Amino acid sequence: MADKIKIAIVGGGTAGWMTAAALAGIATDKICELILVESEAIGTVGVGEATIPAIKEFNDRLGIPETEMLQQTRATFKLGIEFQGWGKPGTSYIHPFGTFGQPIAGTDFHQQWLRFFSDSALRENAGLSQQLPPLEAYSLAVQMCRAGKFDYPKASAGSALDPIESSYAYAYHFDAGLYARYLRDYAEQRGVRRIEGRIHNVSQDPHSGDIQTLHLESGQQISADYFIDCSGFRSLLLGQTLGVAYQSWKHWLPCDSAVAMPSARDADLPPVTRSTAQPAGWQWRIPLQHRCGNGFVYQSSLIGDDEAADSLASSLKTPAIGDPRIIRFEAGKRACSWHKNCIAVGLAAGFLEPLESTSIYLIQAAIVNFLKLLPGKSLQPQLAREFNRLLNLEYERARDFIILHYHLNPRTDSELWRHCQSMSIPDELRLRIEAFRKRGFIEQYRHGLFAPPSWLSVFMGQGLKPRQVEPLANQVDPHKAAQTLSSLEQTIRRQIAAMPSSAEFVQQLNSMP
Ligand code: FAD
Secondary structure, eight states, X not given: OTTXXXXXXXXXXXXXXXXXXXXXXXXXXXXXEEEEEEOTTTOOOOOOOBOOTHHXXXXXXXXXXXXXXXXXXXXXXXXXXXXXXXXXTTXXXXXXXXOSXXXXXXXXXXXXXXHHHTOHXXXXXXXXXXXXXXXXXXXXXXXXXXXXXXXXXXXXXXXXXXXXXXXXXXXXXXXXXXXXXXXXXXXXXXXXXXXXXXXXXXXXXXXXXXXXXXXXXTSOEEEOSXXXXXXXXGOIIIIIITOOOEEEOTTTOOOOEEEEOOEEOXXXXXXXXXXXXXXXXXXXXXXXXXXXXXXXXXXXXXXXXXXXXXXXXXXXXXXXXXXXXXXXXXXXXXXXXXXXXXXXXXXXXXXXXXXXXXXXXXXXHHHHHHHHTOOOSSOOHHHHHHHHHHHHHHHHHHHHHHHHHHHHOOOOSSHHHHHHHHSOOOHHHHHHHHHHHHHOOOOOOSSSSOOHHHHHHHHXXXXXXXXXXXXXXXXXXXXXXXXXXXXXXXXXXHHHHHSOBHHHHHHXXXXXX
């Protein structure tokens, strides 16, 4: 095909191979010719094991068989994140990939729960027990996390999905290196040409400034119409070559370092990522089939690397099986992701700490939008502008959700938490917090992360209770609302009892052909 576009992808980490696989699998070699350059000597960042449910859509769109992918990447299931020490001392809450009840008579379920929670006379009149169960009792996903259970959401007898069993989605914990390897095989089978080698120079068109050629240490030269920069924190093309500035968000997200350390497998394979707040940051635990991923994200001005590594080592649930590895970063993003004929994807475009596992999702968002706006051989600046607008929204909304965790955290045991509580926050986030504080209202975004139940879990989990419910919620017949609450809670308990443990589920999956 005469006007086939030639695309060179720089980098073979999760971003590089997700991009190559998606372009090869969806755009196909009828539309583009694809080359990927990576350097084994440089390597990849080597972390990034927890995902959110959007990853399933990505894999499904590529036609990747789920069971095979799960087996080959030693994956486990993830139904949410457990936050320990982020709310009141000694408490934990779960951000589930699922709802807290369905709307009742047109009002959000949580509005009805709040109504009963704050009014004991109303509870009595409506026949509810005086001890109203916590909101999390009405989330199937939260209860599955707490019980360590897993099952796929099921369709009920009719063809429609059961409203309770379909009230959750799931994601994966996987070995990021094995996932990239899996996607590499997929991409190479579909015509992607991989070149091993280190790029030592990049030349630009003297008139337009577009990137023209990648020069490898081997002497090989690669020219293309478009260059996708997946070179990681180096941002070799967008940052170093084209000089697109980095916008720092460290005044909102002051953590700037992480230490990662694998440990032996946790036989329980809990279907949840754990995040535990610490004076100088927070620690993660991610269960995989063959090991646990552990890490400590911290503010380096508050704790030294050795102390952070010692603190992580002493909190491991299973014995360490590798040395600690320190990673430095700065929260923020490049002023734009698409400049001239270069599109940055992954760490080359920006970085948000892994508190809500948003980075792989942001890779996916960049790929999906690039595919929708796929340019021809000649540049169309309007497409780049629209791409940048959409990606800005994605990054800023994910960023705001992460800031929310820090800002609402009541801890006062270090400068980190005191600063985050008193700092001024982005306007859109401030308005969302106020709308929830005043009416329990959470707007559903039309674009970007996260959905209202996610926000609800963090608001409530970190102790922000609305002063009043929406006035219309008080119009709903309390008997009808009370009945829905009771029957949902009982149904969830029944369903949990019938589910296999997540470890049993993964074991069964591994015995499938
Ligand atoms: P990299 O993995 O760094 O890959 C860069 C590639 O570019 C490599 O192949 C390298 O060889 C190549 N390269 C660079 N320079 C050259 C050159 N000159 N010549 C040739 N090749 C070159 N995300 C999540 O979604 N969930 C998580 O749980 C999560 N946890 C994280 C924890 C930490 C501490 C950090 C720092 C990040 C985490 N992330 C997480 C983010 C996630 O790791 C990344 O988004 C993901 O791995 C993508 O990285 P990348 O492909 O952009 O970069």
